[in-house]
Amino acid sequence: MNRQIYLFGLLSGIILILVSCESFPKKGTISNISENRIAALGHGGMGSRALIPMNSWESLKECFELGPKGTELDIQMTKDDVLVCYHDEKLDKTTTCQGNINGITWEELTSGCKYHTWSSSKSFARLDSVIAKFGNPGIILSLDLKEKGPSHAHNFRMRSQVLKLASMNPEIEFLIETWDAAGAWGFEHAPENMRFFQLCIDALKGLELAKKNGFDGISINYRNIKWKQVNLIHKEGFYVMVYGANTASGNKVAVSLSPDLIQSDRLSHLLDGLAKYN
Numbered sequence: 001m002n003r004q005i006y007l008f009g010l011l012s013g014i015i016l017i018l019v020s021c022e023s024f025p026k027k028g029t030i031s032n033i034s035e036n037r038i039a040a041l042g043h044g045g046m047g048s049r050a051l052i053p054m055n056s057w058e059s060l061k062e063c064f065e066l067g068p069k070g071t072e073l074d075i076q077m078t079k080d081d082v083l084v085c086y087h088d089e090k091l092d093k094t095t096t097c098q099g100n101i102n103g104i105t106w107e108e109l110t111s112g113c114k115y116h117t118w119s120s121s122k123s124f125a126r127l128d129s130v131i132a133k134f135g136n137p138g139i140i141l142s143l144d145l146k147e148k149g150p151s152h153a154h155n156f157r158m159r160s161q162v163l164k165l166a167s168m169n170p171e172i173e174f175l176i177e178t179w180d181a182a183g184a185w186g187f188e189h190a191p192e193n194m195r196f197f198q199l200c201i202d203a204l205k206g207l208e209l210a211k212k213n214g215f216d217g218i219s220i221n222y223r224n225i226k227w228k229q230v231n232l233i234h235k236e237g238f239y240v241m242v243y244g245a246n247t248a249s250g251n252k253v254a255v256s257l258s259p260d261l262i263q264s265d266r267l268s269h270l271l272d273g274l275a276k277y278n
Contacts, residue, residue: 024273025256033234034260037277040270041142042071044087047265049246053094053115055085057123060130066271070140070173072243072263075127077149077158082106083127083165089148102149128165137171142241142263144177144199159186166194175241183213197241203229210238217241222254222262230257245270
């Protein structure tokens with residue numbers, strides 16, 4: 001038994017060493033349609049591995065202090081049409097409240113709900129306030145629209161609010177991520193600073209939907225796409241954004257794919273790794 005434990009420990013140590021020795025691709029190996037540069041984005045700010053709730057004001061503040069190109073944000077809308085940065089469908093999972101954000105007002109959310117335990121002092125973030133505070137020229141805000149509202153009308157109003165904010169802030173680049181196969185309904189008069197990305201599980205099916213909907217690219221978990229597929233999508237003139245990189249090794253694999261944008265839960269590590277390419 002002791003020998004087995006020893007061998008297991010030795011093997012685990014070797015694996016850790018091999019993983020730690022992995023490096024980012026060599027300089028000059030990135031090839032995409034964004035001038036061979038990769039934009040590093042936060043994932044709901046500092047990501048799911050941080051000790052701060054994703055999308056909270058504090059998570060976004062810490063993210064932007066690192067100096068990334070921007071961040072992904074999960075967007076929902078309250079009963080009184082305030083756009084809120086929040087990921088989960090139900091409030092129960094990470095807050096002291098129950099139900100959905102679309103069933104309560106902004107005042108009810110901020111006065112009656114708190115994040116759980118050690119995060120109870122953290123604040124909910126509304127999209128217009130995030131733009132006012134962190135919306136420097138050239139910043140990218142990739143909006144994952146959580147369109148699970150009580151009605152089509154609710155979702156239409158949410159898109160209209162996003163469209164209004166994008167039109168009012170032409171210096172910011174807004175990327176709209178959506179699973180909706182119906183395309184850009186509600187965004188028919190989108191401004192030039194707005195681009196659309198088809199969320200997908202299958203890269204090539206996502207590309208076909210992007211073509212059908214007149215989108216600019218696809219957004220996909222980096223584990224579900226290969227370099228050859230990224231290269232093919234680029235040859236078709238479409239952008240590739242990947243997410244799901246929540247470890248150092250994940251960041252390295254994501255970079256090796258040569259996408260145009262990476263959403264990372266290990267943002268500081270990704271920024272350090274990409275520094276040599278700039």
